[in-house]
Amino acid sequence: MRTPTPTPPALPTQFAVQCRDLTKSFGTGANRVQALRGVDLEVATGELLMLVGPSGCGKTTLLSVLAGTLDSDGGTCRVFGEDVQGMRDGERTRWRARSIGFVFQAYNLIPTLSAAENVAIPCVLQGMPRRAAIERGKQALADVGLADRVDARPAQLSGGQQQRIAIARALVHEPRLVVCDEPTAALDHDNGKRVMDLLRNVAARADRALVVVTHDSRIFPFADRIAHMDDGRIVRIVDDPAASTAH
């Protein structure tokens, strides 16, 4: 059951994300796991924030709450001024379609659709005609350096290329918040670097923010800030990624 929380005042526009006292648990009784224990977090516009920490520390849960795919039990979460937890299901679904770009660890590209069709999905979900959406998808693929592979199916592409398609899909509808779950976990060093270069450029826009969950210390230098989580809490925020890498 969610704890009723007073609606917070509107946030300054420089904050893409502002979370206050977020809590979330799974299971009941002896099996109850407290995944978030009062998380406070702010992400500025134009920022690339990484969430790092050991497995089970609550990174993915926090990412899911930010993206509006999971209800928190308590606390508030505003994304570009909108109270995500206060939205009803249908409203939140439409908000996700409009405002959030997703990059999944397993890519989740539909194997029977071409690269352009996969990238077009978010636009079609928002009601854009299919042909126009595919044209937009082709442009997005060109932006990630895959203009020559628009008709290829995912199985015909390397892991790095598939992740670039997934990034194009996450950006094609111009979302304001992009959430990435272990985007480089399945990639070698070169492909990982290429993907992070892309994401770094994406975050460079003032009206957008990126939150990346990762275990991959190779990509820490690409972050503006790194939030370390442990046992459902943010235990440390590092403003200097190089220092974090060293740590």
Add this chain to the structure above:
Amino acid sequence: MNVFALKMLVGDRLKYLGLVIGIAFASLLITQQASIFYGYSHRIGAWIRDTSQADLWVMDEQTEYTEDRKPLTDTTLQRVRSIDGVAWAVPMWKGYLRIRLADGTRVQARLVGIDDATLLGAPPQMVEGSLADLHRDRSVLIDVDSLADLRLRHGLPGEGPRAVKVGDHIDVNDHEAIVVGSFRRTAEFFWDPVLYTTYSRALTMAPPERRQLTFVLVKVKEGVAMADVQRAITAATGHAALTGAEFEATSEKYVLAKTGILVNFGITIVLGFVIGVLVAGQLLYNFVVENLRYYAAMKAMGATNGTLVRMVLIQVAVAAGLGFGIGLGGAAISGVAMAHGGLAFEMDWRIPLLGAAAILVVCVIAALISITRVFRLEPAVVFKG
């Protein structure tokens, strides 16, 4: 998303073919077995339909089916003729008799004796000779569809085995008869050959009995209510007066129940249906479940439950429609291919409709069961890989 839904369906050709073939196989099982059962059931009343000139059949009230001989008194015919609303009434004799062919081959056959004067109640289609030839001395008509049974197994001196033909002399219950013509009839459930002769000649051929009349065929005057005439006949004679459809239904009910065909075929049909349903349902369920992660990803990206249901239903409709069409076509081809072997295959118009409805319902249920898993999924699950 409709086009994307179809591409998801047909994109993996091997899975798509497997799904369509599975549904086609299920449809084939359902429609073929049902058509064969319907064909056998429908054949029970074939002789009644072939004798279509009469509106009513008057018979002993205990008569169970077409071959069930419970004779009436001869005066029944006159009583029926005297009833208001009866345009005409003619006698008919029907029963099993032994036939001895010229070379000594013995066969059991059904003999039908029809009214001497009018020849009403005659077979539907003459092949050789004419119906009027029945007025010739000792004449009988033979059934061309039973020539395999009406066969001189040894043959006459100087010739080999052959079928009976027009001009042959045969013995019907030790009474000499001459084959003067042949006819074609609708394939029946009962397999013994059928011979036609006149009513009076049938009585001379049949073993002597106190009661000899098997049926009275009745034509109802135009403008008179059939039910009124039926009631009047029953009141005057104490016998049943059934329409052709009623007689057919009575015969079907009796034969199906007494022979165990209903139970045996019923089991086959139910098994075919259950297996078909399970195959189609399982295949479709697997197809949807295999795509669950993509539906979940789309849900995270903002697809509503309504969008996902529509996608799944489009996939189901296309796979079920195509599979059912192939299965139905296969059933029809198998029916045509096996028709010469005597298979009682008859696809009534209701069979494709019911089969399609069954397949569609099963597919939709299977799809909805699987899609409920998407409904229950938190979209966040896609972050767990």
